[in-house]
Amino acid sequence: MPKYRFEFMHETDAAPVVLELADVEAAKAQAKQAMAENVLDHVAERQDPSMLSTRIYDEAGNVIATVDFHSVFPQNQVEELPAEDPSVKRSG
Known part of the structure; x- marks a missing residue:
């Protein structure tokens, strides 16, 4: 098997x-997982994951693919968090 x-x-x-x-x-499947x-x-x-990316190289050292946050989580599938309810009190 290739590396x-x-x-x-x-x-x-x-x-x-x-x-x-x-x-x-x-x-590619391994990189997405x-x-x-x-x-x-x-x-x-509590870090922003949107800048994450992984480059995949073949045995010869050639870039064969790049997997980034947006290829795993397309913009139209990322749900926005609901607005914070002001009646809910947070501890800490």
């Missing part, structure tokens, strides 16, 4: 990951 290298743009502390996968489509999980982590930490 694919994943580089996580805008994340200075994330080291590249190399995986053996069946084909380019499997690499990782993106979805990373978005959850960013939201939990």
Whole structure:
């Protein structure tokens, strides 16, 4: 199986990951799954996930795809949060 290298743009502390996968489509699917999980982590930490992106390279070092926040969560599918209810009191 071919090897694919994943580089996580805008994340200075994330080291590249190399995986053996069946084909380019499997690499893209892997990147989309990782993106979805990373978005959850960013939201939990109250960080903006919209700038996240992952570049996928083949064994020769060529960029074969880029998966970003908007390719996983298209603009028309991102729901806006409801307006905050002023009668609800927040702790802290």
